[in-house]
Amino acid sequence: MADVSTKEKAIQLSHGGGGKEMNKLIRELFFTEFDNPILRSEEDAAKLELQGATAFTTDSFTVSPLFFAGGDIGKLAVAGTVNDLAMMGAEPQYLSCSVIIEEGFSLKDLTTIVRSMAKELKQSGARIVCGDTKVVPKGCADGLFINTSGVGRILRPNISAANVAPGDAIIVSRDVGCHGAAILMAREGLSLESELQSDCATLWPVVEQLIAANIPLHAMRDATRGGLSAVLNEWAVAANVGITVNEASIPVCDEVKGLCELYGFEPMDLANEGTFILAVPNDIALGALEIMQRFGHCESAAIIGTVNDELPGKVILRTPWNTKRYLDLPQGELLPRIC
Amino acid sequence: MLELKQLYQGFRDPQTIASLAQDIAKVARTLKEPINIMEVCGGHTHTIMKYGLLDLLPDNIEFIHGPGCPVCIMPKERIDQAAVLAQQEDVILVTLGDMIRVPGSKGSLASFRAKGCDIRPIYDPLDTLKIARDNPHKTVVFFAIGFETSTPMTAVLLQLAEQQKLANVFFHINHVLVPPAIDAVMHDPNARVNAFIGPAHVSVISGAKIYRPAVEQYGTPVVVSGFEPVDVMESILRIMRQKAAGKAELDIQYSRAVSEQGNLAAQAKVEQFFQIRPQFRWRGLGPIPNSALQLKPEYAHRDAELRFKNCLPVKEIDDHKACQCGDILRGLAKPKDCKVFGRGCNPETPLGSCMVSSEGACNAYYRYQGIDSKEQHHG
Numbered sequence: 191m192a193d194v195s196t197k198e199k200a201i202q203l204s205h206g207g208g209g210k211e212m213n214k215l216i217r218e219l220f221f222t223e224f225d226n227p228i229l230r231s232e233e234d235a236a237k238l239e240l241q242g243a244t245a246f247t248t249d250s251f252t253v254s255p256l257f258f259a260g261g262d263i264g265k266l267a268v269a270g271t272v273n274d275l276a277m278m279g280a281e282p283q284y285l286s287c288s289v290i291i292e293e294g295f296s297l298k299d300l301t302t303i304v305r306s307m308a309k310e311l312k313q314s315g316a317r318i319v320c321g322d323t324k325v326v327p328k329g330c331a332d333g334l335f336i337n338t339s340g341v342g343r344i345l346r347p348n349i350s351a352a353n354v355a356p357g358d359a360i361i362v363s364r365d366v367g368c369h370g371a372a373i374l375m376a377r378e379g380l381s382l383e384s385e386l387q388s389d390c391a392t393l394w395p396v397v398e399q400l401i402a403a404n405i406p407l408h409a410m411r412d413a414t415r416g417g418l419s420a421v422l423n424e425w426a427v428a429a430n431v432g433i434t435v436n437e438a439s440i441p442v443c444d445e446v447k448g449l450c451e452l453y454g455f456e457p458m459d460l461a462n463e464g465t466f467i468l469a470v471p472n473d474i475a476l477g478a479l480e481i482m483q484r485f486g487h488c489e490s491a492a493i494i495g496t497v498n499d500e501l502p503g504k505v506i507l508r509t510p511w512n513t514k515r516y517l518d519l520p521q522g523e524l525l526p527r528i529c
Numbered sequence: 530m531l532e533l534k535q536l537y538q539g540f541r542d543p544q545t546i547a548s549l550a551q552d553i554a555k556v557a558r559t560l561k562e563p564i565n566i567m568e569v570c571g572g573h574t575h576t577i578m579k580y581g582l583l584d585l586l587p588d589n590i591e592f593i594h595g596p597g598c599p600v601c602i603m604p605k606e607r608i609d610q611a612a613v614l615a616q617q618e619d620v621i622l623v624t625l626g627d628m629i630r631v632p633g634s635k636g637s638l639a640s641f642r643a644k645g646c647d648i649r650p651i652y653d654p655l656d657t658l659k660i661a662r663d664n665p666h667k668t669v670v671f672f673a674i675g676f677e678t679s680t681p682m683t684a685v686l687l688q689l690a691e692q693q694k695l696a697n698v699f700f701h702i703n704h705v706l707v708p709p710a711i712d713a714v715m716h717d718p719n720a721r722v723n724a725f726i727g728p729a730h731v732s733v734i735s736g737a738k739i740y741r742p743a744v745e746q747y748g749t750p751v752v753v754s755g756f757e758p759v760d761v762m763e764s765i766l767r768i769m770r771q772k773a774a775g776k777a778e779l780d781i782q783y784s785r786a787v788s789e790q791g792n793l794a795a796q797a798k799v800e801q802f803f804q805i806r807p808q809f810r811w812r813g814l815g816p817i818p819n820s821a822l823q824l825k826p827e828y829a830h831r832d833a834e835l836r837f838k839n840c841l842p843v844k845e846i847d848d849h850k851a852c853q854c855g856d857i858l859r860g861l862a863k864p865k866d867c868k869v870f871g872r873g874c875n876p877e878t879p880l881g882s883c884m885v886s887s888e889g890a891c892n893a894y895y896r897y898q899g900i901d902s903k904e905q906h907h908g
Contacts, residue, residue, distance in 0.1 A: 377652075438543075453652075454887060511546040511758070513581025515897040 201295040206325025219301060220321060223308040224287070228319040236319035238284055243347055245280035247271060248339035256303065256333055258376040260368070260387030264303035266463055267336040268310040269392045273412045275316075276394040277466060279346030279401060282316035286339045290324045292331040303334065313392035316340065346401045351428035353408040358497040359475035360433060361468040363396070363488045364389060365441035366418050370460030371449045386445040389487065391464030396485040400468075405478045409469040416520055418458040421467045422495075422505045423519045430502045435495030435517065438510040458507075459520035469497060540757030541580075549762035550585040556769040557587040564772055565591045565721045566765065567714065567860055569707060570728030571598030571888025572756050578893040580758040590765065593721065593860035594893075596710045596814055597728050599675045599703075600627045600886035601858060604812045605846040607703055608633030611672045613840055614701060614833060615646040621664060622648045623657050624672035625679075627886040632879060634846045654682045661695045670699045670833045677739075678730040680704045680822060681795035684802045687824075687831060699833040702823050705809060707731050709820035711743050713811070714859055722860055724768045726761070727753035729783040736791025737781050748777045755783035802828060810845060812882060813855030854881035857890055864894040871895060 204211040221229060228236050251267045261269075272282040287307070291300065311317065318338075372388040393412060400407060409429075411421045418440070426433045442457040450457050464487055470478050475493050482491040500506075507517040568574055574594045577583060583592070596602050612633050615622035622638070629638040629650050642648040647667075649660065654671065661669040673683045683704065690698040707728060714720055727740050732753045740751040750771040754764035764782045771778055781787050802825060809821030824832045834841060848854055851869045856862035864870050864883070874880035876892055883889035 509581050510541065510543040511550075511580075511585065512543075513584035515579065515581045518896045 199297055201291045201293060201297060201300065201325055203293050203325050203327065206291070206323055212323060216323060219304055220287070220323070223304045224311070224318040224321075226317045226319065228284075228317065229321075236284065236286075238319070238341070240283075240341065241343065243344040245275050245278040245342045245344050246339070247274040247278075248337065249274060250335060250337040252332065252335050253373065254332060255373075255376050256299065258388055259372045261390035261463070262303055262306050263334060263336055264306035265310045265390050267338045268307045268316075269313075269390055269463060270414070271338040271340040272310075272314045272316055273393045273464070273466070275340050275342035276314075276392075276397040277349070277410045277412055278342075278344060279349045279397070279407065279410070280342030280344045281398070282314045282340055282342040282394055284319045284341050285311070285316050286320045286322075286337075287318045288322040288324070288337040290326060290331050290335040290337075292333050293325055293328045295333055300334070303336075310392060314394040316342070346407060349407050349410055351409050351411070351425050354425045354429035354431055354433075354469040354497055355408060356431055356497050356499045357472055358408055358469040359472045359493050360422070360435060360495040360497065361470065361475060361479060361482070361491060362413075362418065362440065362494050363393070363466045363468070363482055363491050364464070365443045365446070365490050366413065366462055366465055367442060367446040367450070367457035367460035368465075369463040370417065370455075371446045373461070374449065374453070384445050384449075386443070386449075389462050389464040391487045393464060393466055393487075396482055396488055397466075399481050399485070400478060403477070403481050405474060405481070406471055407468060408471070410466055412464075412466045413462045415461050417460050417462060418467065419456070419505070419517050419520055420459075422517065425469065426505050427503050429497075432498045432501040432503075433495060433505045434498060434500075434508060435505065436508050439492050439494045441490045441492050456520075458517060472496065540755070540759040542759065545759050546585070546762055549759070549766055553585075553590075553762070553766050553769055554587050556766065556773050557589055559773050560589060560769070562723075563589040563591060564724055564768065565593055565860075566724045566726055566768060567593040567595045567722040568726040569595035569597035569711065570726075570731070571601065571886060571890070571893075572728065572730065573726050573754065573761060574598075574890050574893045575888055576756050576758060576761050578897040580761075581897070582758060582761060583898075585762070586765070590769075594857065594864075594890035595714065595860060596811065596858040597676065597707060597731075598883075598886050598888040598890075599679070599705065600631055601854065601882045601889045602705065602710075602811045602813065603628070603631060603674065603703060603882060604810045605632070605634050605848070606810070606842060606844060608638070609635060609846065610834075610841045611638055611701060612636070612641050612646075613842060614670050614672070614837060615641050615648050617668070617837065617840065619667045620647070621660060621667050621669045622646065622672055623651055623660060623669060624648070625651060625654070625674060627888075628672065628674055630879070631882050631885045654679075654686045655689070657686055657698060658689055658693065658695065661690070661698045665697060668697050668699060670701055672701045672703070674703045676705055676707055676728070676731050677735045677799075678728075678733070680799050680803065681734060681792075684798040687802050687828065688798070690831070698831065699836055700824060700831050701833040702803070704803070704822040705811070706820050706822070707735075708739050708742065709817050710811065710814065711740075713814045713817045713820070715743070715747050717859055717861070719861055720859075722749065724749050724772065725751040726764050726768070727751045729753055729755050729760075729787055732781075732783070732787040732791060734792050734795045737779055737787055737789050738791070741779050744777055744779045750777050750780065752780045752782050753787050755785070811858075812848065813858035849880045852881040854883045854891070857883055864891040867891070
């Protein structure tokens with residue numbers, strides 16, 4: 191555990207000034223929690239040994255509120271970047287971590303967030319090997335922003351949206367919409383009581399098993415902002431195929447359904463942070479499903495649809511009473527209906 | 530605590546829906562004339578499209594999408610007024626939902642927000658109080674929109690602002706009323722509507738009684754319906770049965786929340802703070818007398834239209850020439866009849882407000898339908 195001085199309760203501009211205070215913060219908090227030899231060497235850049243095809247990704251996290259049921263911005267910043275690598279069939283190896291902190295931010299909260307990042311790193315074995323800390327004057331940022339970049343060794347090449355093909359089955363790894371719904375509930379003004387938690391999680395362990403089992407993974411994507419709808423629409427366009435999903439097969443928990451009813455949203459449009467979609471050949475879909483269902487977070491994995499060549503570029507939703515409609519991309523900000 | 534699943538469970542049962550579809554088809558075969566049902570409220574349009582109900586219905590039923598979406602019927606000059614308010618020094622403009630995306634003549638509220646205006650979409654009108662308390666040196670204007678459903682909330686907000694002596698809370702009132710809109714639709718010589726699905730949320734507050742004059746005056750069945758697919762299918766069946774029996778009655782399908790009299794306490798609250806506005810211009814329908822509300826004179830000190838009288842534009846601004854929102858709101862055209870539908874006008878860059886709101890007819894058609902006519906749909 192980091193021994194962070196409790197006298198300094200809030201981040202000051204001096205914590206980003208490059209002097210003693212910054213040095214203390216970085217050593218006592220970041221280095222202690224993210225400890226590893228590469229980081230400890232304190233060079234201007236991390237020296238990495240990379241072999242073969244490498245995936246490289248970056249993401250910035252600006253979630254509000256910073257703490258929500260099932261996670262916080264730190265867990266999100268690690269899981270999000272690690273998942274982007276995993277979705278390319280890459281084993282997450284090295285991450286960077288840049289934080290932009292608003293003056294006055296609670297040191298206790300920062301410590302909680304950094305520890306949460308360190309804990310989440312253990313899920314994939316990735317390490318944070320470089321970073322940056324900036325403090326901006328009060329009012330210039332909303333508490334804390336985190337950017338993480340990551341590299342990973344590609345164990346399974348050729349996973350791509352362009353490879354989605356007619357005859358594929360579409361699988362979703364768990365019930366959709368939990369993160370978006372949890373964030374909505376945590377926001378000011380929505381004082382609903384619920385057990386609902388974000389699905390925020392690292393997906394590498396289950397992906398690793400799918401790769402180990404030699405499942406032919408045509409495409410994988412974590413359904414973050416824009417949710418399931420966005421992923422399926424991107425695939426339909428990228429591969430110029432039609433996708434038909436059965437509404438009745440899409441797992442959605444009661445809380446998310448209820449919240450969507452209240453606010454006029456669709457579960458398929460809500461963000462996820464630990465849910466991914468796969469396209470695999472139909473004949474091995476059940477096998478893939480079985481592997482996934484053995485994992486935590488994926489017990490409710492389900493085959494939700496198929497890929498065809500009927501209406502290229504379009505996603506069709508089949509209702510439980512056998513009518514059809516488009517499942518379109520979500521538009522604009524998620525705002526509640528008026529009446 | 531309310532179990533959230535109670536909100537929808539039982540109202541999406543495939544077997545119930547299939548059996549209602551069969552019953553509707555059976556009655557439809559006995560009808561001599563087609564039924565043109567106006568679903569006044571955009572929420573019902575949304576249900577019909579989202580759940581693909583048209584696929585289940587016989588050809589002699591046509592839906593006409595009415596003027597019951599508060600975003601769709603907002604004329605451009607009112608949006609412009611909101612934008613001007615938001616541009617005033619030390620003003621925070623607060624509003625609900627999709628309103629921030631509706632184009633005014635100089636852009637949407639979202640575009641003004643991007644230029645630095647302090648415009649805040651909120652989930653609950655009462656959030657306005659907190660914003661006002663947190664910003665005592667600023668003027669907070671609540672851009673109030675909506676039909677009978679949302680007016681009581683504005684009344685409660687006003688009451689609390691008074692009680693808490695929050696002198697910096699002002700109101701720009703755009704609350705409108707359903708019955709005058711129905712009259713406007715039916716008085717059009719080209720009107721084809723011969724039955725109504727009544728907005729249930731409105732009736733929870735106002736009671737089903739507000740539709741009685743329409744039933745009597747126009748001889749049309751009105752069924753007040755819930756928003757789940759089973760609700761809408763059952764309401765259609767009830768309309769069909771009335772038609773088959775040659776009747777025109779007021780019927781409450783959504784009896785789990787709607788009564789003939791409605792919520793009297795909410796009605797009293799509205800009475801306390803609001804009075805009928807002599808005239809309000811509706812997008813597409815033009816000026817309709819007695820169709821909207823305004824603050825009573827004793828609350829003039831809260832009225833943003835008076836407080837900012839000198840800077841609010843009053844010029845009436847019509848829609849883009851190519852936009853057929855007006856005809857669509859009057860039930861004289863379908864979204865796909867509009868030349869710019871899905872081309873110049875889409876949810877990303879809407880020309881007309883019917884494309885903006887998730888309850889707008891054009892938006893619902895764009896999002897959910899057109900499977901058999903894709904070339905027209907997504908371009």
